[in-house]
Amino acid sequence: MEPNIIYLIVGVLALAAGIVAGKLIFSKNTQQKITEAEQQAQGIIREAELKAENIRKEKELEAKEKFVQLKANHDKEVNERNRKINDVENKIRQKEQSVNQKETSLDKQIKENDAIKENLNRQIEVVNNKRTELEKHQEEHIRRLEKIAGLTAEEAKTQIIESLKSEAHTQAIGIQQEIIDEAKQKANKEARKIVIQTIQRTAAEQAIENSITVFNLESDEVKGQIIGREGRNIRALEAATGVDLIVDDTPEAILLSCFDPLRREIARLSLQRLVADGRIHPARIEEVVEKTRKQIEEQVMEIGERTVIELxxxxxxxxxxxxxxxxxxxxxxxxxxxxxxxxxxxxxxxxxxxxxxxxxxxxxxxxxxxxxxxxxxxxxxxxxxxxxxxxxxxxxxxxxxxxxxxxxxxxxxxxxxxxxxxxxxxxxxxxxxxxxEIMQQYLQRIKDLENLAMSYNGVEKAYAIQAGRELRVIVESEKVSDQESDRLSFEIAQKIQTEMTFPGQIKVTVIREKRAVNVAR
Known part of the structure; x- marks a missing residue:
């Protein structure tokens, strides 16, 4: 605690003692009490002074201890800062040494590079001199060659290039033809192999469908019901299905004739239902045919779905x-x-x-x-x-x-x-x-196609290929021009279309080939 505060406390205590003393003076007590009061006041003052002195000493000790502690912390911080400054100075000193070393090395390299550059300049100068001499000798040599050959350098160069170009072109054509021939042979061989393997790996049932379906009956008595009175039932059935019903002497059978298998199937199923039901009359026939047609449509969708799933x-x-x-x-x-x-x-x-x-x-x-x-x-x-x-x-x-x-x-x-x-x-x-299509008819159609093409002037050969779907016509290039080839192809196609009966379509291809053949001896 500071001295001023101590003095203030002492003053306060003295004032209190004075007040007490005053009260004692003006009181009705005796002089003895006054004396005692004075003694008490003096005792209080002494006690206050002692306490103030003790407090002052304690505060002085605390202040000294705090000062010692602060001084120690300050010294520690100063030492740490000095250490860091020394470390930085050491690093700076090391960098300066490294920079000095690099500078010395660069000076040496610059001096060496200057020497190398000077040497290279001398060598370049020597090379330029030799190149100049060489160009002079080359020009002199070219003048002598031109004088001997009677051609300028450009003319000789042009002749050599043309000669090499012609020779390279001829060789390239030969190599190209060899590559094409080899590729064709390999391609045909591979194509045959793939086609044969494909055919062998795929087995298919072959069954030619006829345009007639036979509907079997349990007895010939049903035929009369199907025909009906004055043939009204059979006429109604034919009108509803679009199928011809042939009722002849064939026992227990009716023939359904139609080019459309879908109609024949509708007629067959309708007949089957009518015969099983026994009620055969025009109204019933139309009703059964309509139901059968809807059933076939559902069956068609089912067949399609099953097919795509199986595939x-x-x-x-x-x-x-x-x-x-x-x-x-x-x-x-x-x-x-x-x-x-x-x-x-x-x-x-x-x-x-x-x-x-x-x-x-x-x-x-x-x-x-x-x-x-x-x-x-x-x-x-x-x-x-x-x-x-x-x-x-x-x-x-x-x-x-x-x-x-x-x-x-x-x-x-x-x-x-x-x-x-x-x-x-x-x-x-x-x-x-x-x-x-029986074999004889097929062969005859192929032969007729080839004979038709051979009947035109300028046709050298004719081949019907792809099972008669394409006709290849080879013409003589001396007799038939390119424009005439187009006309010939059109005329042959028109004649086939008007004079022959054939399935599908036939492609007519006219080939005109111009060959240039030379023999080197």
């Missing part, structure tokens, strides 16, 4: 699935269209796998390639173009659309799978027994 094809539009089911009741030259499309799809998948292409895409295109043969509405377009439009309408891949439209060369092939679909379609249709 592992996903995401196909429902309308396309329904058309796939309808192919079950269509035929192409006696070959069931659905079986043909399934076989083509399997062949395409195998061939695409052999060639490292997209198997699912090829299988999809193979299944849908003849979808144009079962449209809901009739059209004047060919089935390939109709199928391409339907596939495009229902969101199929552009490669599938192009393969469908190009499988009879009616569209330009833009994707790799397009020729695969065309080849597999031909393989499926050309299997022995697949289509209704």
């Amino acid at each position: 592992g094809i996903h995401g196909m539009h429902k309308e396309l699935v329904r058309m796939v089911g309808r192919m079950r009741f269509r035929s192409s030259y006696g070959q069931n269209l659905l079986m043909h499309s399934r076989e083509t799809a399997n062949l395409c998948a195998i061939m695409a796998a052999e060639l490292g292409l997209n198997v699912k895409l090829a299988k999809r295109a193979g299944l849908l390639h003849d979808i144009g043969k079962v449209p809901d509405e009739e059209s004047e377009l060919s089935h390939a173009l109709i199928g391409a439009k339907l596939a495009e309408k229902y969101g199929e891949n552009p490669a599938v659309v192009n393969a469908i439209g190009a499988h009879h060369d009616e569209m330009e092939m833009q994707y790799v799978i397009s020729p695969i679909i065309q080849a597999c379609d031909a393989i499926s249709g050309a299997r022995p027994g697949a289509r209704r």
Whole structure:
């Protein structure tokens, strides 16, 4: 505690003692009490002085201790700061030494570089002098050569370049022809191998469908019920189904004749229901035929769904699935269209796998390639173009659309799978027994095609290929020009169209080849 505070306490105590003394003076007590009061006041004053002195000494000791502690902390901080300053000075000194060393090294390098540069300049000067001498000698040599050859340097250079160019061109043509021939041989060999493997790995049942279905009866008595009074039942059945019913002397059988297998199937099922029910009259016939037609539509959708599931094809539009089911009741030259499309799809998948292409895409295109043969509405377009439009309408891949439209060369092939679909379609249709055409008729048609082409002037050879779907005509280049080749192709196609009967379409290709042959001796 500070001295002023101590003095203040002493004063306060003295004032209190004075007050007490005053009270004692003015009181009615005796002098003794005054004396005692004075003594008490003096005792209090002495006691206060002692306490003040003790307090002062304690505060002085505390102040000294605090001063010693602060001084020690200050000395410690000063020492730490001096140590850090010394460390920084040492680092700066080391950096200065390193910088001095580097500066000395750089000075040495600069001096060495100056010496090297001076040496290089001398060498460059020597080289330039030698180059100048060499150019002079070269010019002198060229003048002598020009004088001897009678040609300038540019003329000689041009002649050499033309000679080398001609020789290189001739050699390049020879090498190119060798490469092309070798590639053709390998390509034909590999193509035959792939086609043979594909055919061997795909087995298909071949059964030619007729345009007549035989409906068996339990007895001939039912024939009368089917015919009805004055033939009204049979007429109603024929009108409702679009099928001709032939009731003849054949025991226990009725013939259903129609080119459309779907109609024949509706008529067969309707007859089966009518005979089982026993109630056969025009109203009942129309009712049963309508129910059967709806049942067939459901069956068509079921067949389509089962087909795409068995082939592992996903995401196909429902309308396309329904058309796939309808192919079950269509035929192409006696070959069931659905079986043909399934076989083509399997062949395409195998061939695409052999060639490292997209198997699912090829299988999809193979299944849908003849979808144009079962449209809901009739059209004047060919089935390939109709199928391409339907596939495009229902969101199929552009490669599938192009393969469908190009499988009879009616569209330009833009994707790799397009020729695969065309080849597999031909393989499926050309299997022995697949289509209704006897061998003699087929051979005669092929022969007639070739003879028709050979009847024109300038035709050297004619070959009917691809089972009679294409006619290759080779003409003599001296007799037939390029413009005449176009005209000849058109005339042959028109004559085939007007004079011959043939399935599908026939492509006429006229080939005019100009050969230049030289022999080096």
